[in-house]
Amino acid sequence: MIRKAAIAVALSAALLAPLVATAPSTAASKQAVELSVAAVTPDYATGPNMEIKLSGTVSNTTSAAMSGLSIRLRYSSQRFADRASMQAYLSGQTPQLGLISTSTQLLNQSVAANGSTPWEFVRTPAALGLNGFGVYPVAVEITQGYTSLAEVRTVITYTPDQPGQPRPPKTRLAVALPVIDQPHRSDDGTFIDDKLAAALGSKGDLADLAKIATTAPKSVTWFVEPGLLDDLDRMSQGYTVHGKDSDQKIGPSAAAKQWLDSMRSSLAAAPVVALPYADPDVTALAHQGLDAQTGRALVLGGQKARALLKRDVQTAAAWPVNGALDDDALDLLAVGGVKTVLLNSANVPPQQPTTATLDAAATLDSVAGPVTALLTDPELSRLFEAGAGDSGTLSKQRFVAETALISREEGPNPARSVVIAPSRRWNPNPALVNTLLKTAGKLPWLQMTQLGSIKPGKVQVPRAGLAYTDQDRKDELSAKYLAPVKDLAASALLTSQITAAKGPSAFDAAVLRAASSAWRNSTRAGRSLTKQVQSTVKADMAQIQVTGADRPRTLAGTDGKVPVSVRNSGSKPIALYIDVTSNDPEVLTIGSGSEKPKRELLQILAGQSGGLNVPMTAKSSGDATVSVQLTTADGLPYGKPVKLTIRTTGYTGIALVIVGAALAVMLAAVVTRIVRRRAGRKPASSPRTRESESV
Known part of the structure; x- marks a missing residue:
């Protein structure tokens, strides 16, 4: 590993840096020399006369040759009392070592501009005064005259044989490695970026993870985020990337398919834990009333991981963001079936x-019963995620020393377990990680084991419970961010509840992507994704709508039935209710006499229309409006109410008046005609006979 003198001050502030370069006396010299340690062999010494070799290079970073350089080895015969004192030394919090090796090396030839020259020290534990088991400090320093130009601090682990003394129990070591990224799709068919293509490249993070997986021991437990697998699977089939001006269609990705195939093969015999789909911010969801999303993420995560890895996976373990949660989040996970949580x-x-x-x-209590907490070791975990430029030499020395000290610590349970887990969204260095894993497998005081084998002991150190700080709470996705996600979740639920089958929503995964913990540090990108999904859900809901909302309906007479029709332009059968209410009850009421509207569940096939004839009664003539609300079978409102205009005419009453008047006129005419006919007729004379006249 190389450290410039220019960054000595910064390194002294980094608590767990595996080495420190000492600041020289002048600003010019701070940028002049780089000192690197390429190898320290063996990893640990077991006898007083075993040779320990330290080697590396001195580099001149200036444009002129440098001469008069010397390199020397500093050491101390006093071992570190504990891990904390070693940490203080390596982080530069303690003074330089007082003892200097008698064989200071003078670099006779000058170091050319931008050139380098090797160095090497070979010593034995006896020569360094190491007199028993322990970890001892050493440092390599380069000087020019009386000026120290740079220093690298490291340690030597000495484990001499101790005949007749019992060996301490081995420390059980479990390693958890994450395969987590941020969501790259909004809805299932649209990518918001094409960053995964770069991550699959030879220098990408995903390519590095695949390299680690091919050589990692089967004791390593892998925490895989299924949403990442889902994204890559979609890429392998061809995909669309949303652009500012237009969308770009991209053909099937051979790199994505190759990566998935490689991980399936590498992880076939290793323990794999499926994280909740899209890695949602569980604590934020618990605090903002989105409890259902955590349960859905657990179920969907297991389903996707099994399907895409083509093997069974564990779903009863969780690794929350930053390795921190509170009781609310723990309860949510426990109710969802989680029995183990990996925590800081x-x-x-x-x-x-x-x-x-x-x-x-350790054991935690939840509403669903006890949950096992597996707590990571922060110092060892950081060693697994050093920068890409780290050769691994000093990190390996630190790893050997840390674990050796742990093995000799006293405590209530000497046969302790230790868990290593780098940060969840790390930049893995395959060479470093593989070196540390191989080293762990060879150290006689360690026993590599799977994470699932670590259980709380009968005797546990009393714990203070979950310590979730105010800063942890501030780091969560905010209520402001999650408010539209909550609305989106409600709308997405409707798209499934309106269907006759009532299966999971097609937008469940999209909602979980919007709730991902990845957006904690990128809320703008998260909001953009949420808006895209909202548009897609809105368009999907619009496929089910009341037809003819812009055309008035006519109610002929004081009462009658008005048809209300619904069109299903979607691809699935639906089941819904149609609720109609009058907005002008003084003009129009729903129902006709004793006939009240019946609330019937309406079934409409895909691509078909269906409807009801709604009885209505008009109290007067004119226009009135009614509100039509579609609801799911469970009574959830589907979309906003639609207003329909009902035109009431009162034609039946008018017709009766007209008919009555016509009948009256006709009757009067008939009577008049009869009277006139009788009035115009003369009376007949009485018949007389001659005989009567002549009596």
Whole structure:
């Protein structure tokens, strides 16, 4: 590993840096020399006369040759008392070592501009005064005259054989490695960027993860985010990337398919845990009333991981963002079936502070019963995620030393377990990680084991419970961010509840992507994704609508039935209710006499229309409006109410008046005619006979 003198001050502030370069006396010299340690062999010494070799290079970073350089080895015969004192030394918090090796090397030839020259020290534990088991400090320093130009600090682990003394129990070591990225799709068919293509390249993070997986021991437990697998699977089939001006269609990605095939093969015999789909911010969801999304993410995550890895996976373990959660989030996970949580050790501190390394397993209480907390070791975990330029030499020395000290620590449970887990969204260095994993497998005081084998012991150090700080709460996705996500979740639920089958929503995955913890540090991108999904859900809901809303309906007479029709332009059968209410009850009421509107579940096939004839009664003539609300079978409103105009005419009453008047006129005419006919007729004379006249 190389460290410039120019960054010595910054390194002294980094608590766990594996090495420190000492600041020289002048600004010019700070940028002049680089000192690197290429190898320290063996990893640990076991006898007083075993040779220990340290080697590396001195580099001149200036444009002129440098002469008069010397390199020397500093050491101390006093071992570190504990891990904390070693940390203080390596982070530059303690003074330089007082002892200097008698064989200071003078670099006789000058170091050319932008050139380098090798160096090497070979010593034995006896020569360095190492007199028993322990970890001892050493440093390599380069000087020019009396000026120190740069220094690299490291350690030597000495484990001499101790005949007749029992060996301490081995420390059980479990390693968890994450395969997590941010969501790259909005809805299932649209990518918001094409960053995964770069990650699959030879220098990309995903390519590095695949390299680690091919050589990692089968004891390593992999925490895989299924949404990432889902994105890559979609890429392997061809995909569309949303652009500012237009969308871009991209053909099937051979790199995505190759990566998936490689991971399936590499992880076939290793323990795999499926994280909740899209890695949602569980604590934020618990605090903002989005409980259902956590349960859905757990179920969907398991389904996708099994399908895409083509094997069974574990779903009863979770690794929350930053390795921290509170009781609310723990309860949500426990109700969803989670029995184990991987947490930062600071999230579950001991009741009494201690410098000793505590056992990794602890028990937490939840509403669903006890949950096992596996607590990561922060120092060892950081060693697995050093920068890409780290050769791994000094990190390996630090790893050997840390684990050796742990193995000799006293405590209530000497046969302790330790868990290593780098940060969830890390930049893996395959060479470094593979070196540390191989080293762990060879150290006689360690026993590599799977994460699932670590259980709380009968005797546990009392813990203070979950320590979720105010800063942890501030780091969550905010209520402001999640408000539109909550609305989106409600709309997405409707798209499934309106269907006759009532299966999971096709937008469940999209909602979970919007709720991903990845947006904690990128809320703008998260909001953009949420808006895109909202548009897609809105368009999907618009496929089911009341027809003819812009055309008035006519109610002929004081009462009658008005048809209300619904069109299903979607691809699935639907089941819904149609609720109609009058907005002008003084003009129009729903129902006709004793006939009340019947609330019937309406079934409409895909691509078909259906409807009801709604009885209505008009109290007067004129226009009135009614509101038509579609609801799911469970009574959830589907979309906004639609207003229809009903035109009432009162034609039946008018017709009766007209008919009555016509009948009256006709009757009067008939009577008049009869009277006139009778009035115009003369009376007949009485018949007389001659005989009567002549009596």
